[in-house]
Amino acid sequence: MPQLNGGGGDDLGANDEMISFKDEGEQEEKISENSSAERDLADVKSSLVNESETNQNSSSDSEAERRPPPRSETFRDKTRESLEEAAKRQDGGLFKSPPYPGYPFIMIPDLTSPYLPNGSLSPTARTYLQMKWPLLDVQQGALQSRQALKDARSPSPAHIVGPFCWEFPGQSDLSLHQFHLSNKVPVVQHPHHVHPLTPLITYSNEHFTPGNPPPHLQTDVDPKTGIPRPPHPPDISPYYPLSPGAVGQIPHPLGWLVPQQGQPVYPITTGGFRHPYPTALTVNASMSSLLSSRFPPHMVPPHHSLHATGIPHPAIVTSNVKQESSHSDISLNSSKQSDAKKEEEKKKQVHIKKPLNAFMLYMKEMRAKVVAECTLKESAAINQILGRRWHALSREEQAKYYELARKERQLHMQLYPGWSARDNYAANQQGKRKKRKREKQQAESNDANTPKKCRALFGLDQLSLWCKPCRRKKKCIRYIQGEGSCASPPSTDGSLLDSPPSSPSSVVPSPSSKESKPQTEQMQPLSLTMKPAHQPLHHPHLLAGPPPPSLVQLGNSAAARKTPGASSHNGALEHGDVSSSRQPGSSVASSMARSSASLCHSLSLLPNTSPQPLSLVTKSIE
DNA sequence: TTTCCTTTGAAGTTC
DNA sequence: GAACTTCAAAGGAAA
Structure with a gap:
C-alpha cells in the first residue's frame, strides 16, 4: 500500500479509508450546520467560491506552502518534495500540482457509470462528472448557479448535469472550478479535462456537446431554468441496474443521490447486460420494465438491464453475441433447453468490471488535463x-479519491453482491484474454536461458561465487548443470543456498537503512543494466541526480512497488521511474524506445540527467 | 484484430 | 501471512 503507512505514516491507502479526514470533516460540519435547507447549497457554493478565491490568493506556488503541515517527515516526503520542486522548475508547469489542493469540491456522479448511457457518452466517461462554474464570473452566474444547485438536489444526476452543462457555455477553462459532490464532503478540483468546445462536459465529449445534447437528455426541460433535462421517471432510479436479489435494501453509498421519496434506490432489473448499440438508449423505460416484469430474465431483450433511461452499468461488458441472442429471445420460439443454454452463454459473456480504485479514478479525471498539457497521446506515457502526480498529491487530495473509490466499491458490492474479482479472473482464463504473467515470465525465462542465475542466486555482492560464464555475462554453467533448475550454489555459510531469485534484494538496503548505505550498494546500479527489473533501486547517486531514462526505466520494480516503503521512498526515482515490473529489461528498453519521445516532458524534466553515476559503479563489477 | 505498455490499488491466488 | 498476479482505464503502438 504505497500511499499509506499504517503507523501514522504519510501515505494513504486502504486503511486510509477508515481514517476520518479532519479537514474534510470540519468542512463537512460547517456545511451541515449551514445546510438545513435548500438555501444552503447556494450558500455552500458561494462560500466555496470565496474560499477558493481566498485560497488562490493566499496560496503561493510553493508546494510546501500548499501542503498540509508536515506530518511525520519521512524520507519520501523530503525526496518527493524536493523532486517536485526540481521537476516544477524544469517541466514548465507540467508537473504542477493541482492549484487548489484541499479545496472543498462537490462530486456528482458522472452520468455514465451508473449514471449515463454509454451509448450517449463515450465509454470512456465514467464515474464522476465534475460540475464547474466560473470563478471569475461569480456574480454573473450567481443566480443561475444557485438555481442550478437547487436543481442539483433533484434525484437525477442528469438533472444536475443538465443545468451545469449548459449554464456556463464558453467559460474559459481557467475560469472554471470543478466541483464534486462527494456525499456531503465538498472538495474543489482545479480545472482540467475540459474539452475546449464543451468546457462543462468532462472526460469524453465527442458524443455529448452542449450544442447537441443527446436526445434522451433533451426530452425534459426544467421549467425554472429552461434547461433541458433528461427524462427521469420518479419511480425509477437512474443508477446502477441491480442484480436480482439486491434490491430494496440498499443504502446508497452516495447518499445524496438517493431519491427522496423512499423509492428503491435502484431499479429492479433482471440482469446486467449492456445493450451494445446506442439505439438501445431510445428504448422506453416502461417497456423495459414491462418486459422485465413479464418475461423471465433470459427472455428480456438486453436493454432490460439498462436503466429505464437507457443507462447501463459501465462495469458490465458483454459481447455482440448477446445481441444476437437477444433477437432470438424476442422471437420467443426457443425451447427451454435453448433458453438455458442462452442463459449460460449470457452468464459467460457478462463481464462485470472491477470497481475503480482511487488511482484509476484519479487517472480518469486527470488524464485529459495531462493530455492537454503534454500533448501526449500514449496512455503509457500519460x-x-x-x-x-498521484504521488505528488497531498494527503487530502488523495483522500478524496480513496473515498470515492471506497464508495465505488460499496456501490459495486451492493449492485453485484455475488460478484467477485475472481469472476473476472475466471472469465479471462476461459477467454484467454491475456497471457498470464506467470506464463509470460516462464516463457521469458526460458527464452533468456537464464544467464543470470548466479546473479540471482548470489547477488552482485557475491560476485566471487559466480561461475565464470556468469561473470563474463555468458550462459550460466551452473544452471546448465542443474538441468534447468539452478543448482544450489556452494556456499560457505549456506545462508544463500535457498535464496530466491530475488535474493539480490538482500543487497538493497531497506528504505529505513538508506542513510547508511552498505558498501555493496555501490554496485547496485550496474544491475540496472543487466538484471531483470525486479530489484529496487536505491542508489545515492541516482537519488541525488536522476538517472538517464534508460536507467530509470530499469530502476523500479514490482517488489519496490509492492513494498510501500521501497517504492514510496524511492525519492528521485519515484518521479523518474518508469516501472518495468511487468517486463524484463529488454522489453522495457523497447518500450522505452517507443515512448521516450512522448516522455520528453516527463522524463526530461528530471534535473541533471548526466549519466555519470553509472560509470562510477559499473567499474566494480567488471 | 489483438496485445502491449504504463501507472496504482484492490483483491485473488499461491506458497 | 507474505509474495505474487490479475484487473480495472486509456489509447497509441506494435505484433
Whole structure:
C-alpha cells in the first residue's frame, strides 16, 4: 500500500479509508450546520467560491506552502518534495500540482457509470462528472448557479448535469472550478479535462456537446431554468441496474443521490447486460420494465438491464453475441433447453468490471488535463505522469479519491453482491484474454536461458561465487548443470543456498537503512543494466541526480512497488521511474524506445540527467 | 484484430 | 501471512 503507512505514516491507502479526514470533516460540519435547507447549497457554493478565491490568493506556488503541515517527515516526503520542486522548475508547469489542493469540491456522479448511457457518452466517461462554474464570473452566474444547485438536489444526476452543462457555455477553462459532490464532503478540483468546445462536459465529449445534447437528455426541460433535462421517471432510479436479489435494501453509498421519496434506490432489473448499440438508449423505460416484469430474465431483450433511461452499468461488458441472442429471445420460439443454454452463454459473456480504485479514478479525471498539457497521446506515457502526480498529491487530495473509490466499491458490492474479482479472473482464463504473467515470465525465462542465475542466486555482492560464464555475462554453467533448475550454489555459510531469485534484494538496503548505505550498494546500479527489473533501486547517486531514462526505466520494480516503503521512498526515482515490473529489461528498453519521445516532458524534466553515476559503479563489477 | 505498455490499488491466488 | 498476479482505464503502438 504505497500511499499509506499504517503507523501514522504519510501515505494513504486502504486503511486510509477508515481514517476520518479532519479537514474534510470540519468542512463537512460547517456545511451541515449551514445546510438545513435548500438555501444552503447556494450558500455552500458561494462560500466555496470565496474560499477558493481566498485560497488562490493566499496560496503561493510553493508546494510546501500548499501542503498540509508536515506530518511525520519521512524520507519520501523530503525526496518527493524536493523532486517536485526540481521537476516544477524544469517541466514548465507540467508537473504542477493541482492549484487548489484541499479545496472543498462537490462530486456528482458522472452520468455514465451508473449514471449515463454509454451509448450517449463515450465509454470512456465514467464515474464522476465534475460540475464547474466560473470563478471569475461569480456574480454573473450567481443566480443561475444557485438555481442550478437547487436543481442539483433533484434525484437525477442528469438533472444536475443538465443545468451545469449548459449554464456556463464558453467559460474559459481557467475560469472554471470543478466541483464534486462527494456525499456531503465538498472538495474543489482545479480545472482540467475540459474539452475546449464543451468546457462543462468532462472526460469524453465527442458524443455529448452542449450544442447537441443527446436526445434522451433533451426530452425534459426544467421549467425554472429552461434547461433541458433528461427524462427521469420518479419511480425509477437512474443508477446502477441491480442484480436480482439486491434490491430494496440498499443504502446508497452516495447518499445524496438517493431519491427522496423512499423509492428503491435502484431499479429492479433482471440482469446486467449492456445493450451494445446506442439505439438501445431510445428504448422506453416502461417497456423495459414491462418486459422485465413479464418475461423471465433470459427472455428480456438486453436493454432490460439498462436503466429505464437507457443507462447501463459501465462495469458490465458483454459481447455482440448477446445481441444476437437477444433477437432470438424476442422471437420467443426457443425451447427451454435453448433458453438455458442462452442463459449460460449470457452468464459467460457478462463481464462485470472491477470497481475503480482511487488511482484509476484519479487517472480518469486527470488524464485529459495531462493530455492537454503534454500533448501526449500514449496512455503509457500519460500514466507515468499521472503516477508521479498521484504521488505528488497531498494527503487530502488523495483522500478524496480513496473515498470515492471506497464508495465505488460499496456501490459495486451492493449492485453485484455475488460478484467477485475472481469472476473476472475466471472469465479471462476461459477467454484467454491475456497471457498470464506467470506464463509470460516462464516463457521469458526460458527464452533468456537464464544467464543470470548466479546473479540471482548470489547477488552482485557475491560476485566471487559466480561461475565464470556468469561473470563474463555468458550462459550460466551452473544452471546448465542443474538441468534447468539452478543448482544450489556452494556456499560457505549456506545462508544463500535457498535464496530466491530475488535474493539480490538482500543487497538493497531497506528504505529505513538508506542513510547508511552498505558498501555493496555501490554496485547496485550496474544491475540496472543487466538484471531483470525486479530489484529496487536505491542508489545515492541516482537519488541525488536522476538517472538517464534508460536507467530509470530499469530502476523500479514490482517488489519496490509492492513494498510501500521501497517504492514510496524511492525519492528521485519515484518521479523518474518508469516501472518495468511487468517486463524484463529488454522489453522495457523497447518500450522505452517507443515512448521516450512522448516522455520528453516527463522524463526530461528530471534535473541533471548526466549519466555519470553509472560509470562510477559499473567499474566494480567488471 | 489483438496485445502491449504504463501507472496504482484492490483483491485473488499461491506458497 | 507474505509474495505474487490479475484487473480495472486509456489509447497509441506494435505484433
